[in-house]
Amino acid sequence: MPTTESRRLFLQKLIATSGALACFPGLGFADDSQGPIPDEWPIAIFEKVFEGLNYTELAKAVSETGADGIEATIRPGGHIEPEVAADEVPKMSEALGKQGCRIVIAATAVRSVDEPHTESLLKVLKEAGVTHYRMGHYHLDLAKPMLPQLRNYTAQARDLAAMNQEIGIQGLYQNHSGANRKRGYLGALGWDAAMMLEGISPEALGIAFDTRHLKKDTGSSWWVALATVRDHIRSIYVKDGIWKGPRGDQYEDVPLDMGFVNEEVFSTIRNGLPPMPLCIHMEWMGYRIFTKPEIPSAVKAHQRDIRTLRKWMNFPEA
Numbered sequence: 526m527p528t529t530e531s532r533r534l535f536l537q538k539l540i541a542t543s544g545a546l547a548c549f550p551g552l553g554f555a556d557d558s559q560g561p562i563p564d565e566w567p568i569a570i571f572e573k574v575f576e577g578l579n580y581t582e583l584a585k586a587v588s589e590t591g592a593d594g595i596e597a598t599i600r601p602g603g604h605i606e607p608e609v610a611a612d613e614v615p616k617m618s619e620a621l622g623k624q625g626c627r628i629v630i631a632a633t634a635v636r637s638v639d640e641p642h643t644e645s646l647l648k649v650l651k652e653a654g655v656t657h658y659r660m661g662h663y664h665l666d667l668a669k670p671m672l673p674q675l676r677n678y679t680a681q682a683r684d685l686a687a688m689n690q691e692i693g694i695q696g697l698y699q700n701h702s703g704a705n706r707k708r709g710y711l712g713a714l715g716w717d718a719a720m721m722l723e724g725i726s727p728e729a730l731g732i733a734f735d736t737r738h739l740k741k742d743t744g745s746s747w748w749v750a751l752a753t754v755r756d757h758i759r760s761i762y763v764k765d766g767i768w769k770g771p772r773g774d775q776y777e778d779v780p781l782d783m784g785f786v787n788e789e790v791f792s793t794i795r796n797g798l799p800p801m802p803l804c805i806h807m808e809w810m811g812y813r814i815f816t817k818p819e820i821p822s823a824v825k826a827h828q829r830d831i832r833t834l835r836k837w838m839n840f841p842e843a
Contacts (some may be wrong), residue, residue, distance in 0.1 A: 565800035566838060567593040568831060569629035570807065571762075574815040574823045576604045580620035586820055588624035590827035591835075595626070596659065596804050599646070600634040607633070607642035614653045628653065629802050630697070630733075630760065634661040638684045647692050657695045657760060657802055659733055660685070663711040663721075667704070671717075678711055679721045686730035697733040697760050698722070700750075702742040713742045715750030722757050731759030733804070734794060736786045737766045741776065751794060758798055763791065763834055764806040778809040781830040788837045803838075805830050 572595040575583050583604075587595055597617060599605045605613045614628070621627050631650050635643050635658065650658055663678045665671060682698070689696045700718055701710040712718035718732060732754050743750045767784035769775050782788065807827050815823050835842070 567629050567802050568834060569594050569596050569802055569804040570827050570831075571596045571632070571804060572598055572604060573812065574807065574810070575820070576814045577817065578820070580617045582820075583617070584620040584624040584626060586824055587621065587626045589824045591831045592805070592827065593626060594621060594629040596630040596632050597628045597655075599631045599650070600661070603632065607646050610642075610646050610649045614649055614655070618653050618655075628655045629657065630804060631655050631658040633658050635685070635696075636661040636663065637681045638688050643685075644688065644692075647688065647694055651692050651694050655694070657697055659697045659699055662699070662701055665709045665711050665717075667707055667709055675711070675717060675720060679723075682721050682730055683725060686725045690726070690729040695728065695759060696730040698730065699733040699762065700735050700738050700742075700754070702735075702738040713738065715739075715743065715753040719753045719757065722754075727757045727759055732757045733760040733762050734758045735762040735764070735806075736791060736794065737764040737778070737784075737806075738762075739794075740785045740790070741766060747790075748793075755798075758794075758801070760802045760804060761791075761794060761798075762804045762806055763830075764808060778812075780809050780826070781805070781833040791834075791837050803834065805834060 568591075570587065570590055570592045572583065572587075575586055575595075576598060578586060583595075597604060597614075599607065599610055599614065601607065605617065618628055628650075633646065635646065637643065647658065663681075665674055685696060698712060698718065698721075700712040700715065702713050703710060704713065711721065712732075722730065722732070734751075734754065739747050739750060763781060763786070764778070765781045765784040765786040766776060766778050769777055805827065807823070807830055810823065810826050
């Protein structure tokens with residue numbers, strides 16, 4: 526089994542390769558001059574609201590939304606627990622496949638190569654044909670100096686990127702909004718995520734760029750955050766929100782294109798990026814597991830947001 530040190534040496538070679546490719550930005554990028562090819566930009570939906578369904582019911586609901594597949598919650602407390610992933614991921618994949626869908630991204634709690642299920646879970650995902658997984662988040666203790674924490678997380682990210690490369694799977698770190706007086710998310714402002722990922726090939730560990738979290742935490746500086754992390758983006762998470770209330774300091778999730786994430790924002794983010802998975806997080810009806818009587822309304826809500834996204838992508842009607 527490769528050691529942490531061997532992974533670091535492997536990553537150094539990977540960094541050199543990614544640096545060479547950076548000199549030739551056209552390499553590996555699909556020609557989009559004739560319009561997007563839907564299969565190269567799969568649309569997934571985050572399955573949180575459907576976690577109460579069995580795999581057959583899930584597959585049917587996903588198919589009805591018009592999505593290509595799901596971001597499956599394969600994490601503690603999720604649809605599939607990591608310790609049973611070897612048995613359950615193939616079952617979920619088979620059920621989805623019967624409806625013409627698949628697991629596009631796995632939402633995991635993976636944060637380090639040293640965690641109990643990291644390597645085994647990533648190998649299970651790879652064997653099941655899952656190409657991308659989302660990491661767990663790194664949190665910042667606001668009572669402690671920032672840079673030492675960032676350096677610690679950078680070391681973890683480098684080791685994880687090397688493991689990803691060995692296994693052949695794409696890792697994703699999501700920019701996430703929100704903080705209080707004690708704790709914040711690394712990556713919320715863009716700069717910190719770019720510092721953490723500097724020198725790491727985005728094909729091994731990139732960013733799941735979240736449109737709502739971007740606008741919520743960076744405001745009018747979202748252009749700066751985007752420019753800082755653009756080269757690292759390997760998936761776009763699509764959702765929307767608004768600020769409201771007498772002081773404009775109350776937040777609410779809203780359907781896509783009803784708040785501060787519009788077609789211009791999305792197109793600006795997407796412009797010049799290689800093909801990658803898109804993922805809709807439909808949270809404007811509540812971030813929770815829906816009961817079975819609520820599933821039809823959840824399907825319709827996803828249909829609504831998928832139609833908007835397909836229009837933005839200039840995809841033909843499903």
